[in-house]
Amino acid sequence: xxxxxxxxxxxxxxxxxxxxxxxxxxxxxxxxxxxxxxxxxxxxxxxxxxxxxxxxxxxxxxxxxxxxxxxxxxxxxxxxxxxxxxxxxxxxxxxxxxxxxxxxxxxxxxxxxxxxxxxxxxxxxxxxxxxxxxxxxxxxxxxxxxxxxxxxxxxxxxxxxxxxxxxxxxxxxxxxxxxxxxxxxxxxxxxxxxxxxxxxxxxxxxxxxxxxxxxxxxxxxxxxxxxxxxxxxxxxxxxxxxxxxxxxxxxxxxxxxxxxxxxxxxxxxxxxxxxxxxxxxxxxxxxxxxxxxxxxxxxxxxxxxxxxxxxxxxxxxxxxxxxxxxxxxxxxxxxxxxxxxxxxxxxxxxxxxxxxxxxxxxxxxxxxxxxxxxxxxxxxxxxxxxxxxxxxxxxxxxxxxxxxxxxxxxxxxxxxxxxxxxxxxxxxxxxxxxxxxxxxxxxxxxxxxxxxxxxxxxxxxxxxx
Amino acid sequence: xxxxxxxxxxxxxxxxxxxxxxxxxxxxxxxxxxxxxxxxxxxxxxxxxxxxxxxxxxxxxxxxxxxxxxxxxxxxxxxxxxxxxxxxxxxxxxxxxxxxxxxxxxxxxxxxxxxxxxxxxxxxxxxxxxxxxxxxxxxxxxxxxxxxxxxxxxxxxxxxxxxxxxxxxxxxxxxxxxxxxxxxxxxxxxxxxxxxxxxxxxx
Ligand code: SF4
Numbered sequence: 001x002x003x004x005x006x007x008x009x010x011x012x013x014x015x016x017x018x019x020x021x022x023x024x025x026x027x028x029x030x031x032x033x034x035x036x037x038x039x040x041x042x043x044x045x046x047x048x049x050x051x052x053x054x055x056x057x058x059x060x061x062x063x064x065x066x067x068x069x070x071x072x073x074x075x076x077x078x079x080x081x082x083x084x085x086x087x088x089x090x091x092x093x094x095x096x097x098x099x100x101x102x103x104x105x106x107x108x109x110x111x112x113x114x115x116x117x118x119x120x121x122x123x124x125x126x127x128x129x130x131x132x133x134x135x136x137x138x139x140x141x142x143x144x145x146x147x148x149x150x151x152x153x154x155x156x157x158x159x160x161x162x163x164x165x166x167x168x169x170x171x172x173x174x175x176x177x178x179x180x181x182x183x184x185x186x187x188x189x190x191x192x193x194x195x196x197x198x199x200x201x202x203x204x205x206x207x208x209x210x211x212x213x214x215x216x217x218x219x220x221x222x223x224x225x226x227x228x229x230x231x232x233x234x235x236x237x238x239x240x241x242x243x244x245x246x247x248x249x250x251x252x253x254x255x256x257x258x259x260x261x262x263x264x265x266x267x268x269x270x271x272x273x274x275x276x277x278x279x280x281x282x283x284x285x286x287x288x289x290x291x292x293x294x295x296x297x298x299x300x301x302x303x304x305x306x307x308x309x310x311x312x313x314x315x316x317x318x319x320x321x322x323x324x325x326x327x328x329x330x331x332x333x334x335x336x337x338x339x340x341x342x343x344x345x346x347x348x349x350x351x352x353x354x355x356x357x358x359x360x361x362x363x364x365x366x367x368x369x370x371x372x373x374x375x376x377x378x379x380x381x382x383x384x385x386x387x388x389x390x391x392x393x394x395x396x397x398x399x400x401x402x403x404x405x406x407x408x409x410x411x412x413x414x415x416x417x418x419x420x421x422x423x424x425x426x427x428x429x430x431x432x433x434x435x436x437x438x439x440x441x442x443x444x445x446x447x448x449x450x451x452x453x454x455x456x457x458x459x460x461x462x463x464x465x
Numbered sequence: 466x467x468x469x470x471x472x473x474x475x476x477x478x479x480x481x482x483x484x485x486x487x488x489x490x491x492x493x494x495x496x497x498x499x500x501x502x503x504x505x506x507x508x509x510x511x512x513x514x515x516x517x518x519x520x521x522x523x524x525x526x527x528x529x530x531x532x533x534x535x536x537x538x539x540x541x542x543x544x545x546x547x548x549x550x551x552x553x554x555x556x557x558x559x560x561x562x563x564x565x566x567x568x569x570x571x572x573x574x575x576x577x578x579x580x581x582x583x584x585x586x587x588x589x590x591x592x593x594x595x596x597x598x599x600x601x602x603x604x605x606x607x608x609x610x611x612x613x614x615x616x617x618x619x620x621x622x623x624x625x626x627x628x629x630x631x632x633x634x635x636x637x638x639x640x641x642x643x644x645x646x647x648x649x650x651x652x653x654x655x656x657x658x659x660x661x662x663x664x665x666x667x668x
Contacts (some may be wrong), residue, residue: 063495
């Protein structure tokens with residue numbers, strides 16, 4: 001039978017399918033951060049259970065960590081306790097933790113690939129919905145809840161229902177300045193935030209093959225914003241080249257064995273998907289969200305829609321609510337929306353490539369009056385690399401803040417946040433009400449678009465600069 | 466876990482779609498290291514005014530819904546972050562049943578781990594339930610998990626679908642980990658095979 005990549009990974013990880021019970025899937029890698037794990041460790045302790053395979057786990061601290069004055073104690077006592085609990089739990093169970101002071105520290109989904117901890121064909125979980133990021137390597141990677149974190153620690157397996165498969169094919173080549181982020185937003189705009197519910201998406205087509213590994217991570221990262229459990233890209237030479245030589249990548253004889261296996265993973269020619277969606281890459285212009293859901297998005301040359309533009313009653317109401325919350329008027333040109341704060345970072349766009357393109361656009365400009373611009377590298381390695389290339393200077397000279405790594409403004413748990421009514425251009429992944437601070441208004445964009453907005457003080461079509 | 470069999474309760478109405486987990490439990494409350502005590506923060510930003518008083522415009526603050534254990538809400542409930550704090554807050558607040566036309570995947574899974582029954586209705590069924598509550602706030606519904614049936618005074622009830630293994634676990638209040646550990650021999654066996662097939666993962 002012809003199989004999709006998802007089916008191949010599923011079949012090879014099926015431990016047991018007992019009648020009347022959900023199939024048990026084996027888990028190869030388990031990623032962890034401080035917010036969704038403490039109650040799982042507590043559960044293990046209470047039940048007198050042990051971590052089955054400590055080597056399958058890599059942990060970091062990212063959500064609550066300060067991005068400046070790292071050497072001072074954390075001011076928020078509850079955040080401090082969470083950080084300390086994480087350190088204790090990891091130590092007690094012999095887990096590999098990149099704590100705040102560790103040179104490998106950073107946002108979990110940035111750090112893990114940097115060390116080659118995820119390979120094609122693996123099943124990877126984390127108590128975090130953006131685990132989908134690792135699908136960029138052709139691994140089945142998905143977010144789980146805290147009870148499931150505990151379950152995986154205790155059993156190295158997870159009861160799972162099989163997902164449906166969705167193929168999203170992006171034909172043709174992207175235009176200059178359109179990026180993986182724009183593809184991700186355009187997809188969410190097209191199929192909606194519930195469009196992928198119950199599915200695992202496989203991204204394919206010329207535009208996807210041409211993306212760098214970083215770009216593929218950005219794309220898969222936002223599979224969850226389209227409602228999907230996971231996103232996948234078939235591994236190819238770029239994937240292998242990226243992995244080779246990294247700390248946890250196979251080496252020597254094992255490399256050859258692994259490579260042969262990885263090459264067998266792509267979906268068979270003619271394998272059937274439950275749903276197929278196609279987009280034309282040339283049609284994807286730089287995207288900007290205008291509402292409070294990632295599906296409320298449009299191209300930079302467009303205007304904000306009006307509630308009447310939607311046939312569906314629910315969408316009409318959602319548009320009205322969003323315009324209200326965002327304090328925007330229908331039919332305003334996207335390029336006329338002003339911004340107060342610009343944030344480049346997060347597990348979506350906090351990689352070296354993102355800072356390179358943003359620096360390119362920032363070079364020789366100044367941050368507009370009344371705009372605050374913050375660059376938060378996804379990890380210490382990204383930060384170091386950027387500094388080696390002199391990118392930090394470009395940002396600082398232009399009036400940006402150059403921070404320490406962490407989730408920061410992506411979810412505003414660490415004290416970096418918007419104030420009521422403040423409007424951001426942000427390279428993160430969610431624009432929900434209050435996501436970046438209560439009453440804050442978020443517009444999701446690519447790093448290039450964010451950088452351009454910082455100097456202009458409003459959104460601009462980067463294709464014209 | 467608390468077994469779930471049959472419940473009768475007031476049904477509260479939340480006629481909003483795409484209710485995301487950032488709203489269910491805003492992130493400033495995620496820093497706790499315990500599992501309990503999240504109920505007082507449920508829907509915090511909608512539920513309370515700036516000064517901490519109750520926002521009387523918020524639907525769940527209506528006196529008629531005060532003792533509701535059933536929450537009837539719009540499409541795509543629980544989208545966004547995977548935080549299990551969302552179902553913890555919902556359960557801790559007092560809900561044990563949600564009825565909507567669809568849920569985000571992770572949230573849906575998380576419900577079962579916390580003795581919350583997420584019932585899936587068709588859009589039409591949901592609309593009738595919403596109309597019934599709107600016309601008669603404080604109305605009581607009966608949820609019978611064993612027979613997979615919802616009944617309402619106005620006759621808008623229906624039979625609902627649920628995965629048989631999940632139903633069984635919920636009715637018996639079985640803990641997932643305990644259940645999986647009954648397969649420990651198979652897991653050991655699988656792992657041996659896994660080491661042979663993918664030696665680089667164990668190097
Ligand atoms: S950067 Fe944002 S989306 Fe990514 S893990 Fe951190 S909080 Fe989650």
